[in-house]
Amino acid sequence: MVIGLDIGGSTTKIIGMADGRVLSHELVKADDPIASAFGALGKFLDSNRLGLADVDRVMVTGVGASFLRGDLLGVRTIRVPEFQAIGLGGLYLSGLHEAVVASMGTGTAFVIARGRDVRHLGGSGVGGGTLLGLANRMLNVRDFQILVDLAAQGNLGAVDLQIADISHDDIPGLRPTATASNFGKWNDAATREDIALGILNLVFQSIGVMAVMLSRGHQDLSVVLTGNLTLVPQSGAIFTDLADLFRTQFIIPADAEYGPAVGAALWDTPAPIGA
Numbered sequence: 001m002v003i004g005l006d007i008g009g010s011t012t013k014i015i016g017m018a019d020g021r022v023l024s025h026e027l028v029k030a031d032d033p034i035a036s037a038f039g040a041l042g043k044f045l046d047s048n049r050l051g052l053a054d055v056d057r058v059m060v061t062g063v064g065a066s067f068l069r070g071d072l073l074g075v076r077t078i079r080v081p082e083f084q085a086i087g088l089g090g091l092y093l094s095g096l097h098e099a100v101v102a103s104m105g106t107g108t109a110f111v112i113a114r115g116r117d118v119r120h121l122g123g124s125g126v127g128g129g130t131l132l133g134l135a136n137r138m139l140n141v142r143d144f145q146i147l148v149d150l151a152a153q154g155n156l157g158a159v160d161l162q163i164a165d166i167s168h169d170d171i172p173g174l175r176p177t178a179t180a181s182n183f184g185k186w187n188d189a190a191t192r193e194d195i196a197l198g199i200l201n202l203v204f205q206s207i208g209v210m211a212v213m214l215s216r217g218h219q220d221l222s223v224v225l226t227g228n229l230t231l232v233p234q235s236g237a238i239f240t241d242l243a244d245l246f247r248t249q250f251i252i253p254a255d256a257e258y259g260p261a262v263g264a265a266l267w268d269t270p271a272p273i274g275a
Contacts, residue, residue, distance in 0.1 A: 033064030089263025
C-alpha cells in the first residue's frame with residue numbers, strides 16, 4: 001500500500017492506495033503539522049488494521065509537509081510538490097484527462113493538468129480563511145459549522161445587490177438574480193443568517209469567477225473543485241449558478257476534499273491519470 005498524506009493548515013487528510021484504487025481515507029484536525037502527520041498515520045493504520053510492514057511508502061504534500069524531517073514511523077517518506085498533487089488528484093477523482101483544478105483550502109490554488117503534466121496557473125488569498133475571518137468580524141462566529149448552519153436560513157437578496165435591483169431591462173446573458181455587487185445591498189434589516197449566506201456567496205463566487213477566466217484561457221476546460229470547502233453544502237448551488245451563467249462546467253467529485261492526498265500517492269507511479 002502507498003499512503004498519501006496532505007498536511008494542511010488546520011487538517012490533515014490521509015488515503016491509502018493499492019493497485020491504482022483508493023481503499024480508505026481519514027481526516028485529522030490538529031494545529032501542529034508534525035503531530036497531525038503522525039496522528040493521521042497512526043489513526044489510519046489502526047482503523048484499517050494495518051501494520052507498518054503493510055505500507056511501502058508515505059507520500060506527503062501540503063503546506064505542513066515542509067516541517068517534516070526524515071521518515072514517518074520508519075516508513076520511507078517522500079515529499080511531493082503540492083501543485084503536482086493537486087493536479088493529479090483532481091484528474092483521478094474526476095476521471096478526466098485534462099482540466100483546470102482548483103484546491104480550495106485556507107486560500108485557493110489553481111493548476112492546469114493534462115495527464116501527468118501539471119502547471120501552476122496562479123492562486124487567490126480567498127478561501128476558508130476568508131470565510132472564518134469575515135464571520136468572526138461580522139458575526140462574532142468562529143465555528144465553521146455554525147456559519148454554515150446560519151447560512152442555510154439566509155436570504156441572499158437581503159445583502160447582495162442583484163441585476164434586478166439596478167435595471168428594469170433584460171440584460172443579455174445575465175439573469176435578474178445575478179450578483180451585481182456582493183454585499184452591495186446590505187442594510188440594518190439584514191439578519192445574521194443573511195450575512196452568513198452573503199459571506200459564503202462572496203467567497204465561492206470569487207473563486208468560481210477566477211476559475212472561469214482561467215478555463216477560458218485554456219480551451220474552456222472543465223474546472224474540477226477539490227479541498228475542504230467542497231464540503232460546504234451551499235457550494236454546490238453557487239457553482240451550479242456560475243456554470244449556468246458562464247457556460248463553464250464545474251465538477252465536485254466524490255471525496256473531493258482528499259484530492260491532493262490522492263495526487264500525492266499517485267505522483268511517482270506510472271499509472272495513467274483520468275479515465
